[in-house]
Amino acid sequence: MMASPTVTIGILGAGQLGRMLALAGLPLGVRCRFLDAKPNCPASPVGEVIHEGFKIGPHLDRFADGIAAGGGVITYEFENVPVEAAEHLTEHATVRPSPRSLEVAQDRLRERELFASLRIDAPRHAAVHTLDELEVAVGDFPLPAILKTCRMGYDGKGQARIKSPGDAAGAWETIGGHHSVEGNGGAILDEMIPFERELSVVAVRGIDGEVRCYPPVENMHRDGILVRSIAPAPGVGEVMLAALEKAAAAVAEELDHVGVLAVEFFETKAKEGRPARLLANEFAPRVHNTGHWTIEGAATSQFENHLRAVLAMPLGSTEMMAGAHAAMVNIIGGWPDREALLRIPGLRVHDYEKSARPGRKLGHVTIVEASEGAMREKLGAVEAMVNKG
Amino acid sequence: MMASPTVTIGILGAGQLGRMLALAGLPLGVRCRFLDAKPNCPASPVGEVIHEGFKIGPHLDRFADGIAAGGGVITYEFENVPVEAAEHLTEHATVRPSPRSLEVAQDRLRERELFASLRIDAPRHAAVHTLDELEVAVGDFPLPAILKTCRMGYDGKGQARIKSPGDAAGAWETIGGHHSVEGNGGAILDEMIPFERELSVVAVRGIDGEVRCYPPVENMHRDGILVRSIAPAPGVGEVMLAALEKAAAAVAEELDHVGVLAVEFFETKAKEGRPARLLANEFAPRVHNTGHWTIEGAATSQFENHLRAVLAMPLGSTEMMAGAHAAMVNIIGGWPDREALLRIPGLRVHDYEKSARPGRKLGHVTIVEASEGAMREKLGAVEAMVNKG
Numbered sequence: 001m002m003a004s005p006t007v008t009i010g011i012l013g014a015g016q017l018g019r020m021l022a023l024a025g026l027p028l029g030v031r032c033r034f035l036d037a038k039p040n041c042p043a044s045p046v047g048e049v050i051h052e053g054f055k056i057g058p059h060l061d062r063f064a065d066g067i068a069a070g071g072g073v074i075t076y077e078f079e080n081v082p083v084e085a086a087e088h089l090t091e092h093a094t095v096r097p098s099p100r101s102l103e104v105a106q107d108r109l110r111e112r113e114l115f116a117s118l119r120i121d122a123p124r125h126a127a128v129h130t131l132d133e134l135e136v137a138v139g140d141f142p143l144p145a146i147l148k149t150c151r152m153g154y155d156g157k158g159q160a161r162i163k164s165p166g167d168a169a170g171a172w173e174t175i176g177g178h179h180s181v182e183g184n185g186g187a188i189l190d191e192m193i194p195f196e197r198e199l200s201v202v203a204v205r206g207i208d209g210e211v212r213c214y215p216p217v218e219n220m221h222r223d224g225i226l227v228r229s230i231a232p233a234p235g236v237g238e239v240m241l242a243a244l245e246k247a248a249a250a251v252a253e254e255l256d257h258v259g260v261l262a263v264e265f266f267e268t269k270a271k272e273g274r275p276a277r278l279l280a281n282e283f284a285p286r287v288h289n290t291g292h293w294t295i296e297g298a299a300t301s302q303f304e305n306h307l308r309a310v311l312a313m314p315l316g317s318t319e320m321m322a323g324a325h326a327a328m329v330n331i332i333g334g335w336p337d338r339e340a341l342l343r344i345p346g347l348r349v350h351d352y353e354k355s356a357r358p359g360r361k362l363g364h365v366t367i368v369e370a371s372e373g374a375m376r377e378k379l380g381a382v383e384a385m386v387n388k389g
Numbered sequence: 390m391m392a393s394p395t396v397t398i399g400i401l402g403a404g405q406l407g408r409m410l411a412l413a414g415l416p417l418g419v420r421c422r423f424l425d426a427k428p429n430c431p432a433s434p435v436g437e438v439i440h441e442g443f444k445i446g447p448h449l450d451r452f453a454d455g456i457a458a459g460g461g462v463i464t465y466e467f468e469n470v471p472v473e474a475a476e477h478l479t480e481h482a483t484v485r486p487s488p489r490s491l492e493v494a495q496d497r498l499r500e501r502e503l504f505a506s507l508r509i510d511a512p513r514h515a516a517v518h519t520l521d522e523l524e525v526a527v528g529d530f531p532l533p534a535i536l537k538t539c540r541m542g543y544d545g546k547g548q549a550r551i552k553s554p555g556d557a558a559g560a561w562e563t564i565g566g567h568h569s570v571e572g573n574g575g576a577i578l579d580e581m582i583p584f585e586r587e588l589s590v591v592a593v594r595g596i597d598g599e600v601r602c603y604p605p606v607e608n609m610h611r612d613g614i615l616v617r618s619i620a621p622a623p624g625v626g627e628v629m630l631a632a633l634e635k636a637a638a639a640v641a642e643e644l645d646h647v648g649v650l651a652v653e654f655f656e657t658k659a660k661e662g663r664p665a666r667l668l669a670n671e672f673a674p675r676v677h678n679t680g681h682w683t684i685e686g687a688a689t690s691q692f693e694n695h696l697r698a699v700l701a702m703p704l705g706s707t708e709m710m711a712g713a714h715a716a717m718v719n720i721i722g723g724w725p726d727r728e729a730l731l732r733i734p735g736l737r738v739h740d741y742e743k744s745a746r747p748g749r750k751l752g753h754v755t756i757v758e759a760s761e762g763a764m765r766e767k768l769g770a771v772e773a774m775v776n777k778g
Contacts (some may be wrong), residue, residue: 006740006742019415023412023416025416026408026412026434026435027412027737027738027739027740028738028740029742031434031738045415045436046415046435047434129740158496187554223485228436299734300737308731313727313728313731314728314731314732316731316734316735317734317735319734319735321710321713321757321759322759323712323759324710332412339703342697342702342703342705343703345705345706345708346688346689346705346706346708348416348689349416349417350416351395351416351417351418353395353418368710369710370710370712
């Protein structure tokens with residue numbers, strides 16, 4: 001018989017993912033301390049936030065203080081944390097997932113090279129480091145295409161569409177041009193996939209190498225921002241399920257990743273006897289917006305499973321309740337009438353306590369129902385109400 | 390379109406119930422501030438705790454500061470809060486449930502009188518204020534009986550069994566005798582019910598008077614402490630369900646209660662053509678240990694529904710997922726091996742971060758399964774592991 005083994009972990013980033021990690025940790029006796037660049041963060045009400053940023057400095061020692069001695073580890077919820085900071089912190093405590101997961105995920109080119117090395121199909125791409133290289137590349141590339149910075153892009157930022165060769169210079173400027181792209185990892189010119197839908201797999205890999213996948217999720221984006229996810233993704237047969245899980249497990253294994261990661265895929269339309277294709281688009285070495293439904297919809301949430309993994313605890317079940325159907329809708333830019341939302345029976349509201357701003361994810365709501373029909377009915381009620389502004 | 394309407398509520402008591410209220414509040418943008426007598430409380434990691442106790446004093450003003458102005462209210466999670474403190478606080482902010490719910494729940498005699506006035510069957514009782522009155526009462530009372538202090542009894546404390554009239558003096562001494570019982574509400578001599586099982590109903594009443602009941606729960610106690618709950622309680626037919634819900638609603642309405650309350654019942658064995666009887670034993674004017682399963686097992690947890698009610702928000706659904714079966718087991722006195730617990734698939738662990746002590750509730754675990762058989766199998770695995778020390 002033992003007392004409560006309270007442990008503190010350090011989290012790089014104090015956004016909503018950190019907030020939800022802390023909320024998952026508290027019932028397990030796991031407390032979180034955060035590092036971020038700003039003082040008022042979504043995670044502020046659930047743990048101490050050291051808000052002096054990610055540069056190397058004495059505040060990193062303060063952030064790491066006592067964590068290793070107390071049996072804790074350092075992890076991250078923000079994938080654009082400087083790799084140097086994560087590496088520096090490995091001198092103070094175990095960092096899981098290892099900084100290598102960060103390093104690869106931060107660079108679209110290395111990410112695509114990883115997929116290629118694992119024989120995971122992905123959109124065709126070309127590496128471009130200068131406008132000259134881009135001008136050459138567009139001459140020999142199926143258009144329209146998308147130009148993406150290799151580094152620091154998220155939620156549709158750092159991207160521009162190229163419909164004809166003449167768009168190259170403008171697109172180069174849009175993504176930051178020689179100011180911020182050259183010498184900073186460059187960019188990739190990416191095949192534009194006329195995809196039918198986007199799918200993602202959230203997986204957790206334990207310290208012993210075991211990988212468990214949540215059911216695949218169908219996602220809808222608008223302006224590059226995730227709007228909603230449905231789990232399990234409808235119409236995913238055994239063959240596709242196996243391919244999705246195999247790809248996610250391969251990425252996790254290759255990186256010796258410990259914790260949660262998510263891989264996003266495009267599914268193309270099946271036509272003229274050719275089956276639908278799955279193309280890996282990107283992965284995130286962390287808990288993921290397309291896994292938020294697991295808080296209510298799975299036996300163990302992605303947040304709890306990430307904590308279990310990085311703390312070398314046994315992984316939790318990634319299964320849904322038999323027959324259950326979940327949907328998650330992001331609240332973007334502004335909240336609808338709160339009372340009207342709360343009147344939808346069984347709707348779960350997650351408010352990140354962020355100030356409203358166009359395009360900003362302020363929270364999400366989750367529906368879990370015993371039938372797909374009931375889930376879709378409530379999803380319709382939610383979508384009639386949110387993200388109208 | 391609105392920003393997040395973050396609000397702070399004040400909670401009297403900072404134990405595990407306060408901790409779980411705060412964990413339910415954070416996703417809604419509700420923050421909690423606590424008042425307690427001790428500095429290190431289960432709620433300490435989830436909100437500010439003012440730990441100068443419940444006596445009237447300037448610290449109560451600090452506790453209430455800004456709550457009303459920010460749209461918040463004051464509520465309680467501990468039913469032995471002095472009524473004077475709750476009443477004093479009504480000068481600073483709305484207190485929900487009203488101090489009257491506290492006042493009645495704190496006195497077993499008034500509680501029984503409430504049940505009687507509502508024609509809710511309860512065990513036979515006699516009020517006794519002195520040892521002399523007790524000696525007289527036992528002469529005319531079916532023995533064995535239980536002597537209980539009217540005030541400040543919980544988890545089996547303040548109780549003594551009387552098997553024969555000669556036990557009266559000893560029992561009077563055991564429950565505190567003339568030192569703490571006389572002049573402090575006295576005691577009741579209570580019929581000992583040879584009950585088949587204990588049931589409880591957790592209900593929430595909204596600001597508009599609407600009452601919603603969670604499915605009734607079957608509870609098992611050991612040494613006066615709740616050991617486990619199963620929801621829905623097996624074998625509760627329509628007639629019994631209606632009686633249980635009617636009683637809970639009647640108590641809530643009579644007290645004009647706003648928030649969650651729980652009513653505990655004994656169910657006697659049906660015999661010789663006489664149906665089983667339901668006898669109300671007591672009620673708690675707050676979230677309740679027999680409702681902890683609702684965190685994972687119901688559409689809206691009792692904690693969230695309490696917050697919704699006291700903040701005059703729409704009540705959430707009290708339904709379970711169709712066909713689901715839940716069990717909750719308290720962790721009492723000490724934790725079993727944490728890894729072994731976490732290996733049970735789907736088990737949810739709630740650690741209150743309390744130091745171990747015999748008879749102390751340190752946490753609970755919850756199982757939710759799609760069939761009663763699967764729930765009972767996991768419950769067996771849990772019970773083979775916990776509360777052995």
